[in-house]
Amino acid sequence: MDLATHQRKLLGLFRATYQATPEDGPYLNRVAASRDLEEGRRNIFLWRLWVLERTSVLTFRILLRRRLLEDAVNRFISQRNISPFRETQAPDFLRAMSDHEDQSVAAVARFELALEQVRGGDEASYAIPFPTDPVALLHALALDRDVPAELAHEPAQNHYEIIVSRNLPGHFEVRDLA
């Protein structure tokens, strides 16, 4: 088997997008059935986890508190072509989580992404709707405390908004729309 084919088939095995066939020969079938492959995938997961815990702090914590972390990171790994440049992983992850079906997770991810962009020199202004009181939620996440129980039930409408802009003190302000 030439090098290109060898590498393409191993990529497929790691991403679980390819299943070894008898024509692939004994080596690829041995890898496909091995615990090494499973552990390799686990290793990929752990590396992502460590980087995201450090670089996407708020979003990581809300996912963890809501027991959504493992599923979210696994989806991120399988659906995104994640660069080895570690500092690009946070913005990629936050963009992915901005569409999360849990509205609070999505709002926190949009906020964290906007804040990072503004801190990095972005001159744009961002308005991020929040389904729950962002002050209480973000405060709990920043201190790595349990999110208050009353914030677990999301209202049908967004009653709050955070504006993120480099022109604001601390780069953001919360608006109560009620």
Place this chain on the structure above:
Amino acid sequence: MAKIAIGSTYEGRDPELLEGILPLVDYLEITPETIAEVRGGEVEISADILTELKNAAGSVKFIVHGVGLSIGSHEGYSANYLRLLDSLLEHLDIEWHSEHLAYTKVDGEHLGIMLALPKTREALDMVAARVMELQRRYAMPFLLENVVHVIPDCPADYSEAGFLNELTRRTGCGLILDVYNLECDSHNHGFDIAAFLSELDMKRVRELHLARGVEHNGFLLDVHSQLARPSTVDLARGAIAGSAGSARVAVFEFMPEAVPGLGYEAIAEQLRQLRSALNN
């Protein structure tokens, strides 16, 4: 015999760590990708970290150890990595640079992990040509490191050491011997370390890496989260003796995420112990 220098990884933005390790090391090992940041959608070397490193330049030397070159990808290596390296070299004096003998992407798709190359003639010809290109491009020594075998090795034309010997013979490049990686391979796949070391041309080894990860489901993982085990230090001592003076520095590797758990003092003590253990 010349004493072996001691080095440490440093990824920036931790002045207390830097202050603690600077008096204990001769070299700081820098990874361009991990001191980079995203600015305006582009990955650039962090100006803040560069300032930290420049301020430390009076007391240590720098070596570069990349993770994103992907020298073994069939389609070619990463131009982005070389752009970052070029940028770093504009600002900092580097003694030598190095990478892993591995690939991290296939057709532009990132694996999320490093895989070892098959030890075939095709792979050897490809990597040797790329090493020659890199040596022409950068006027400094270039080293390649033995990586952990995440999956079993495939049938090959060369042994592990035979591949490295032929690569260094053809290109003149040096080697990093990561002794913890050897221990992982031994633990996970029954790799024969003694046979490997007796076959390897140790005169090509310029640098050693020591680290320690965690065991998970019976597998020893290459995650750089712990202090080195005594067995790893013993292996390094043997390799240094076998290199007959070619090995210049032993680098203790740890990832920044592990620092809070390890503690600054434990890292400092590890560096002190390594200097003592590897030079006596």
